Amino acid sequence: MIVLFEKMAMLVILxxxxxxxxxxxxxxxxxxxxLSKLVMNLFLVAMILSSVINKDMELSGSEALTGFLMLTLMVLICLGIGFISPTVLRIKNGDRGMYRMLVSFMNNGxxxxxxxxxxxxxGAVFFASLSNIPFNLLLYSVGVMFLREDGQGEKFKLKDAINTPMIATLIAVIIFVFKIPMPTLIDDTVDxxxxxxxxxxxxxxxxxxxxVSLKDAFVHPRLYALSFMRLVVAPLVVWFIMHFFVTNPVILGTIVVISACPSAVVCTILGIENGRDGIESSEAVFLCTVLSMITIPLLVSILNL
Structure with a gap:
């Protein structure tokens, strides 16, 4: 517990x-x-590949496949919670699509x-990276569809869902399945x-x-309600369903931790690109991110993950 809070504190400081x-x-x-492009296209890619290159993986092929299906189910569960969240929170028309996105899609990367x-x-990063596939496909299809509820937004484009980390995930799967060895130089460089x-x-x-102004981010009650749906309701529902099927504690913990992450920054970016006001969504992402530093270690501790 103390070690976990120390790790979270380090992330908060950064x-x-x-x-x-x-x-x-x-x-x-x-x-x-x-910097965002550099992190997305180089450093996250290296983290994903580093998790499988010349590593003795404790994860079997069948566990990886089952885990991928469970991660896909996790994303779908969060999507369902996000879909009903505007009704539960009594959000007015015009903001419903953005609230659905913010609750549905977590900052998994x-x-x-x-x-x-x-x-x-x-070693768990490879497993976590498998969430990229259903996440990206649903974000750029269903997520953008949420923004079109008032006739706004663009149609789904498959190329938008295929980004560098997703390609890195597919490469990592190939390395994992066929156990492809890499030269030490490449291994050390990627690490x-x-x-x-x-x-x-x-x-x-x-x-x-x-x-984002700290003052503005902390004064809106409905942003706290949104954060509660994203940070508490979604991971608890995911855990309740998953713990019946997943016996590996690391896999279960990884799935729940991913589902407990705050709203993705990309939701705000997509909203702005599709004609939405980015101020409130930025405040929501900020508040959600700050609160997650408390909720995630509490969930991990309480659920014994």
Whole structure:
């Protein structure tokens, strides 16, 4: 318990450093945009590949397949909770689509993978990365459809769902299934790059939230309600269903931790691209991210994950 809180505290400090750098204008939006692309296309990719290259995986092929199906079910469960959330929270028309997205889609990449690595070790990152496939396909299809409820938004494009981490996940699956050995030079290089993923990812989240006012983020009651749905209701429902089927404690813990992550920053980006106001969604992501630093270790401890 103490070790977990220490790891979460480290992540909070890294996130806070990124936020302070943005608020103090040490770096600008263009820097964060470039850093986000670098983290997404290089460091997260290295973290995913590092989890399987020349590693003695305790995960069997059948467990990986079962885990992928369970991760897909987890994403679908969160999607269902997100769909009904505007009705439960009594959100007015015009905001319902964005609230559905914010509750449905968690920050599995920038937040989830570093968390899983910190709690369960690098070996669990490969398993966690399998969530990229259903997550991206549903985010850019159903997620964008949520934004079109008032006639806004673009149609689903398959190319939008295929990003670099998803490709890295498919490559990692091939390496895992066929047990492809890699030269030590490549192994060491990938491991070295992957080691920078956690601090850069957390600072990147902090930088992206730097435009949000602390005062504004903490005064809206319905943002707390949204955060409760995303951070508490969703992972508890996921755990309740999954614990009947998943016996491996690391796999169960990984699934629940991913489902307990705060709303994805990409929800705000997609909302802005589809004609929505990004202010409230940015505040929601900020509040949700801050509160997750409390809720995730509590869930892991209470559920004995």
């Amino acid at each position: 996130l806070a450093l990124g936020y302070l750098c943005a608020r103090m204008k040490l770096v600008g939006p263009e820097f964060n945009k470039g 920038f937040m989830g993978f570093p968390l899983v690595a910190a709690i369960y070790g690098e 070295t790059i992957a080691a920078a993923t956690v601090p850069l990812s957390m600072m990147c989240i902090g930088l992206s939230l730097g435009s």
